[in-house]
Amino acid sequence: MISAANSSAQPPLLQLEDIHKSFGTLEVLRGISLTAGEGEVVALIGSSGSGKSTLLRCINLLEVPDRGRVVIGGEAVAMTSEGPHRRAADEKQLRRIRSGIGMVFQSFNLWSHMSVLDNVMAAPLQVQGREKAEVREEALAMLEKVGIAQKADAFPAQLSGGQQQRAAIARALCINPRLMLFDEPTSALDPELEGEVLRVIRLLAEEGRTMVLVTHDMEFARSVARRAVFLHEGLIEEEGPVREVFGAPRSERLQRFLAAGQHA
Numbered sequence: 001m002i003s004a005a006n007s008s009a010q011p012p013l014l015q016l017e018d019i020h021k022s023f024g025t026l027e028v029l030r031g032i033s034l035t036a037g038e039g040e041v042v043a044l045i046g047s048s049g050s051g052k053s054t055l056l057r058c059i060n061l062l063e064v065p066d067r068g069r070v071v072i073g074g075e076a077v078a079m080t081s082e083g084p085h086r087r088a089a090d091e092k093q094l095r096r097i098r099s100g101i102g103m104v105f106q107s108f109n110l111w112s113h114m115s116v117l118d119n120v121m122a123a124p125l126q127v128q129g130r131e132k133a134e135v136r137e138e139a140l141a142m143l144e145k146v147g148i149a150q151k152a153d154a155f156p157a158q159l160s161g162g163q164q165q166r167a168a169i170a171r172a173l174c175i176n177p178r179l180m181l182f183d184e185p186t187s188a189l190d191p192e193l194e195g196e197v198l199r200v201i202r203l204l205a206e207e208g209r210t211m212v213l214v215t216h217d218m219e220f221a222r223s224v225a226r227r228a229v230f231l232h233e234g235l236i237e238e239e240g241p242v243r244e245v246f247g248a249p250r251s252e253r254l255q256r257f258l259a260a261g262q263h264a
């Protein structure tokens with residue numbers, strides 16, 4: 001598949017090649033290959049259980065694929081099958097690659113005993129070993145960007161769900177990631193709080209961040225992503241530019257999926 005972003009000499013920022021993953025006898029991913037070019041936003045859509053979250057988690061090796069390659073910025077994550085399970089072969093490489101990937105989960109996963117500002121500063125200080133004053137300045141700028149600078153000294157429990165999720169986004173941004181992964185970032189939120197999180201993600205897309213986004217919100221996927229990938233039972237059923245996937249779906253299954261969503 002050719003997209004404008006990967007037609008240049010540069011390799012795509014993300015390449016997944018023939019990814020397989022089973023849990024016990026359940027084969028959840030059955031051979032998935034996809035790419036995301038620099039600055040591209042890719043939406044993963046599909047029914048519940050089709051494998052979207054598992055695929056997203058394979059990108060940063062939170063799940064280790066049983067087969068296939070994960071290539072970030074042209075560098076393949078080394079894997080070994082020695083021992084009981086397949087795993088990343090080189091811890092140092094894995095840490096380095098992961099430190100370039102920000103992930104935002106459905107449940108915000110903030111540390112409850114730390115202020116919002118400390119949550120955002122933790123990874124750059126502890127993992128990246130950066131200098132405190134500089135990190136603090138950057139963390140405050142990130143909180144400003146997501147619209148919650150006034151909550152810097154509050155604790156997560158004092159924030160609304162939408163504010164907590166925006167803090168989680170600021171935290172992911174503070175490691176200065178090359179790639180951002182979002183796993184259903186608004187599905188734990190009341191509808192009136194979704195908008196504030198979606199606005200932030202849209203802003204990041206406009207800034208040219210490379211993002212892979214799992215979402216059930218088709219309107220949002222359509223408005224923010226450049227490409228959509230429709231998964232069905234662990235395989236890519238259809239993919240393409242959002243205007244084609246949403247505007248002129250070819251497979252009957254995708255047509256039914258989109259029609260059902262409109263009545264949900």
Ligand SMILES: Nc1ncnc2c1ncn2[C@@H]1O[C@H](COP(=O)(O)OP(=O)(O)OP(=O)(O)O)[C@@H](O)[C@H]1O
Pocket residue numbers: 023028046047048049050051052053054055
């Ligand atoms: N750690 C795990 N152990 C066992 N089974 C798992 C595990 N993670 C996911 N599964 C199973 O794999 C299948 C795919 O799950 P996954 O969460 O990737 O789907 P999804 O498309 O993201 O679904 P949803 O939209 O409901 O979040 C499901 O049947 C799920 O129960």
